[in-house]
Amino acid sequence: xxxxxxxxxxxxxxxxxxxxxxxxxxxxxxxxxxxxxxxxxxxxxxxxxxxxxxxxxxxxxxxxxxxxxxxxxxxxxxxxxxxxxxxxxxxxxxxxxxxxxxxxxxxxxxxxxxxxxxxxxxxxxxxxxxxxxxxxxxxxxxxxxxxxxxxxxxxxxxxxxxxxxxxxxx
Numbered sequence: 564x565x566x567x568x569x570x571x572x573x574x575x576x577x578x579x580x581x582x583x584x585x586x587x588x589x590x591x592x593x594x595x596x597x598x599x600x601x602x603x604x605x606x607x608x609x610x611x612x613x614x615x616x617x618x619x620x621x622x623x624x625x626x627x628x629x630x631x632x633x634x635x636x637x638x639x640x641x642x643x644x645x646x647x648x649x650x651x652x653x654x655x656x657x658x659x660x661x662x663x664x665x666x667x668x669x670x671x672x673x674x675x676x677x678x679x680x681x682x683x684x685x686x687x688x689x690x691x692x693x694x695x696x697x698x699x700x701x702x703x704x705x706x707x708x709x710x711x712x713x714x715x716x717x718x719x720x721x722x723x724x725x726x727x728x729x730x731x732x733x
Contacts, residue, residue, distance in 0.1 A: 574617040581605040581625025581646075586633055592705035597635075599705060602626060603682065603713025606646050607674050608724055610653030611717075618654045623647030637693065645685035649678045671721055672714070679710025 585602030592598055606626065610618035626646035630638045653674040660670050683706040690699035 570613070570617050573613055574621040577605065577609045577613060577618070577621035578625035578628070581609060581622055582628045585626055585629035589633075592702075592708075597702060597705060599709050599712055601712065601716045602629065603678055603709055604716030604720060606650050607653055607671075607678050607713055607717040608720060610650035611657045611671070611674060611721070612724060613650075613654065614658060615651040615654030619647040619651035622650035638689075641685065641689040645682060645689075648685070649681040652677050652681065667721075667725070668718075671718055675710065675714025675717065678713055679707060682706050682710055 581602050584605045585600045589598040589600050602625070606622040609622040609625075612618065613621055623643040623646050627639050627643035630636070630642045635642075656677060657670045657674055660666055660673070683703055686702055686706055687699045690702055
């Protein structure tokens with residue numbers, strides 16, 4: 564399989580994994596009308612494994628599909644942008660800093676921080692514009708928990724995924 568086709572297949576695989584991880588395991592967040600899920604771990608790993616462009620597309624598409632099919636239709640455009648931007652930034656940072664194995668874990672932690680900042684800030688801004696201050700600020704703590712969950716799960720999955728060399732698309 565040539566490189567371009569491999570990138571497309573891997574992006575589709577990661578979009579599917581993001582969708583499943585976001586849709587299947589949902590822990591409702593009281594007061595925020597949302598839920599915490601392991602999907603952000605796959606958003607983080609999409610950026611790391613697939614790089615900025617393909618990782619951003621996979622993260623955005625998988626997350627947006629989860630909102631669309633999960634009944635959160637109003638969030639679909641925002642989710643696509645927020646998750647795609649998060650994975651893109653993660654992909655750029657990880658690509659530029661993780662040259663040695665030791666720096667991979669520093670890059671992974673930084674990726675988790677980037678994801679949390681983008682997700683918390685992105686959804687807060689979206690909810691301020693579309694809903695109200697009360698709703699926007701009610702979502703901050705659950706989104707921080709979402710970011711922490713994503714970092715922990717991606718840290719556990721990274722060693723396994725990094726060993727599967729055919730997933731990596733340079």
